[in-house]
Amino acid sequence: MKKSILIGMTTVALTLGACGQKTPPAEIPPVEQPPAADANSTDPNSLEVVELPALQADLVAKAGSDTIYFGTDKYDLDEASRATLTAQAQWLIANPNVRASIEGHADERGTREYNQALGERRASAARDFLVSQGVPTSRLVVTSWGKERPVALGSNEEAWAQNRRAATVVIR
Amino acid sequence: MRILIASLLIGTAGVALAQDQPGDVPELVGGSVKTAQAIAVPVLPSGDSTGRQIAEVIASDLRATGLFTPLGPSGVPTYSQAEAGNPAYPQWRSAGVAALVSGYVEPRPDGRMTVACYLHDVTAGRQLAQQGFAVAANDWRRAAHKCAVMVYSRLSGQQPYLDTKIVYVAETGPKNNRVKRVALMDSDGSNHRYLTIGRSTVVTPRFSPNGSKLVYTAYIGRRPRVLLYDVASGSERLLIPGNHITFAPRFSPDGRDVVFSMADGGNTDIYIVSASGGEPRRLSATPGADTSPSFSPDGRQIVFESDRSGTQQLYVMNRDGSGQRRISFGGGRYASPVWSPTGNMIAFTKIAGPFRIGVMNAGGGGERILTDGWQDEGPSWAPNGQFVMFHRTQQGSGTARLYAVPVGGGSARLMPTPVGGSDPSWSPLNN
Numbered sequence A: 001m002k003k004s005i006l007i008g009m010t011t012v013a014l015t016l017g018a019c020g021q022k023t024p025p026a027e028i029p030p031v032e033q034p035p036a037a038d039a040n041s042t043d044p045n046s047l048e049v050v051e052l053p054a055l056q057a058d059l060v061a062k063a064g065s066d067t068i069y070f071g072t073d074k075y076d077l078d079e080a081s082r083a084t085l086t087a088q089a090q091w092l093i094a095n096p097n098v099r100a101s102i103e104g105h106a107d108e109r110g111t112r113e114y115n116q117a118l119g120e121r122r123a124s125a126a127r128d129f130l131v132s133q134g135v136p137t138s139r140l141v142v143t144s145w146g147k148e149r150p151v152a153l154g155s156n157e158e159a160w161a162q163n164r165r166a167a168t169v170v171i172r
Numbered sequence B: 001m002r003i004l005i006a007s008l009l010i011g012t013a014g015v016a017l018a019q020d021q022p023g024d025v026p027e028l029v030g031g032s033v034k035t036a037q038a039i040a041v042p043v044l045p046s047g048d049s050t051g052r053q054i055a056e057v058i059a060s061d062l063r064a065t066g067l068f069t070p071l072g073p074s075g076v077p078t079y080s081q082a083e084a085g086n087p088a089y090p091q092w093r094s095a096g097v098a099a100l101v102s103g104y105v106e107p108r109p110d111g112r113m114t115v116a117c118y119l120h121d122v123t124a125g126r127q128l129a130q131q132g133f134a135v136a137a138n139d140w141r142r143a144a145h146k147c148a149v150m151v152y153s154r155l156s157g158q159q160p161y162l163d164t165k166i167v168y169v170a171e172t173g174p175k176n177n178r179v180k181r182v183a184l185m186d187s188d189g190s191n192h193r194y195l196t197i198g199r200s201t202v203v204t205p206r207f208s209p210n211g212s213k214l215v216y217t218a219y220i221g222r223r224p225r226v227l228l229y230d231v232a233s234g235s236e237r238l239l240i241p242g243n244h245i246t247f248a249p250r251f252s253p254d255g256r257d258v259v260f261s262m263a264d265g266g267n268t269d270i271y272i273v274s275a276s277g278g279e280p281r282r283l284s285a286t287p288g289a290d291t292s293p294s295f296s297p298d299g300r301q302i303v304f305e306s307d308r309s310g311t312q313q314l315y316v317m318n319r320d321g322s323g324q325r326r327i328s329f330g331g332g333r334y335a336s337p338v339w340s341p342t343g344n345m346i347a348f349t350k351i352a353g354p355f356r357i358g359v360m361n362a363g364g365g366g367e368r369i370l371t372d373g374w375q376d377e378g379p380s381w382a383p384n385g386q387f388v389m390f391h392r393t394q395q396g397s398g399t400a401r402l403y404a405v406p407v408g409g410g411s412a413r414l415m416p417t418p419v420g421g422s423d424p425s426w427s428p429l430n431n
Helices: A053-063 A079-094 A112-132 A157-163 B050-064 B089-094 B137-156
Strands: A067-069 A099-105 A140-146 A165-171 B037-040 B068-071 B099-107 B113-121 B126-135 B165-172 B179-186 B202-207 B213-220 B223-230 B236-238 B245-251 B257-264 B267-274 B290-295 B301-306 B313-318 B333-339 B345-351 B355-361 B375-381 B387-393 B400-406 B420-426
Touching (some): A079 A112, A099 A112, A112 A140, A112 B202, A112 B257, A112 B290, A112 B333, A140 B245, B050 B068, B050 B099, B050 B137, B099 B137, B113 B137, B165 B202, B165 B400, B179 B202, B313 B333, B345 B375, B355 B387, B400 B420
Parallel strands (some): B037 B099, B202 B420, B290 B333, B355 B375, B375 B420
Antiparallel strands (some): A099 A165, B099 B113, B165 B179, B202 B213, B213 B223, B290 B301, B301 B313, B345 B355
């Protein structure tokens, strides 16, 4: 079912000439169903992705971690990362009814757009390794958050090291 | 007398601009600005408080350009409406005033109001410029901006940015749960409104050349996507249909195309797509991370960053992707280039330990660093090519604020946003 192209989930009803006033918009309910298959849709609503928190917790419990880490400006996998990804791959193979979003992140000490590219490099490296461990490509999607979603708040080496990461997010 | 804007030492080392003493009056020579020009802006004669409000906005606008030290409206002698166009120059001279902005406000029969604006060279005893504006009664602010524009352009020979808008990303919340919304405001911070609600993280909004649309990157379905936003209707749509990772969008100078980055399989390249939709065409195809494209004002070339050499550097190519050549050769890394509206310079983020804003000649060379923060990035040019806006991030909190720095040199000034902000982009000039 094609949704209206004009209803973007981040639009606000505007009153032209509303000088400096901020009209609180109505909350747009989250989309529950899987993303539409229409490859030509320009409706942002067609792209919603649903996380599965209970299965995410199971992945962490069984694989040890849902996150791997990287050196500064790097996207190669060290031994610890490969071990973690191997365990994740086994979990994904044992849970064939879900997909995973492999999500790359960068620390704040990079410019915004370069960090979006760097995050994608990290996620792609992790995805390629999962595929090499037997996870079907069709069950994995790759994305990059750049530096937009840090988990550690400091501006120091410890915080930056925690933010240079690729997370495996279980999705429907 | 040559206009010396580029060599003005504006706010050097943050020194407060000294008020002139009588007998030590800075020269307003031949109608050009030689130094930080003291200029009197008394309250305009009007029937109510509008005359004071207009004078305050004119003074604030002129101060924001970094070229003027406005005197008033408080503490400056007033005058009558009859004197606005023909002031008593000897009396102003003996008060130590070299330049004067005067005018008046008068209601019109049609319910609007007339705002008259005059610029005087008091030293020479003559009027330099005059304009009258008929505006709706509640649009007095617009008339004040236009008056400041007249003063600035007459004295500097340049078009100012005072009657323009700024789009940026308003940021609230802690570093690990930041809400980012696209916001729009006049260049002096007034008429501020949010264009998105913050449910999706949005970054890098940029105006179309006629100001009617924006492109920006929004995280939808856990992926960065380029969206096209219509300012008048508030509607948005995906610019590149399908499920690709796309970001870093910018319009071409004719408004017909949007250049952007697409990432796939660990590689990021630059593409171009029609602003009305369709299949993107690929412009770069190297194994580096190619991003942050920006058109030259004549639309023939694109500057971008690439790490194909091993580190982030600046490259220029023809708009069809041919002729790619590197233009940055200093030490350190270079990112987020933007071509100036005057065509002769490129601003960028220079990474050499700290992140600083710099400019270089469009052909490379002539590099000058303009700022001195810990992390200054994301430059955007004022439409007159005289200022570069950027955001400065505070070490620790990750709070970002918008600043503008004069290209000729001088201190960066904080832009008036209600909350923190990043990724500023200037609108074209308002006509």
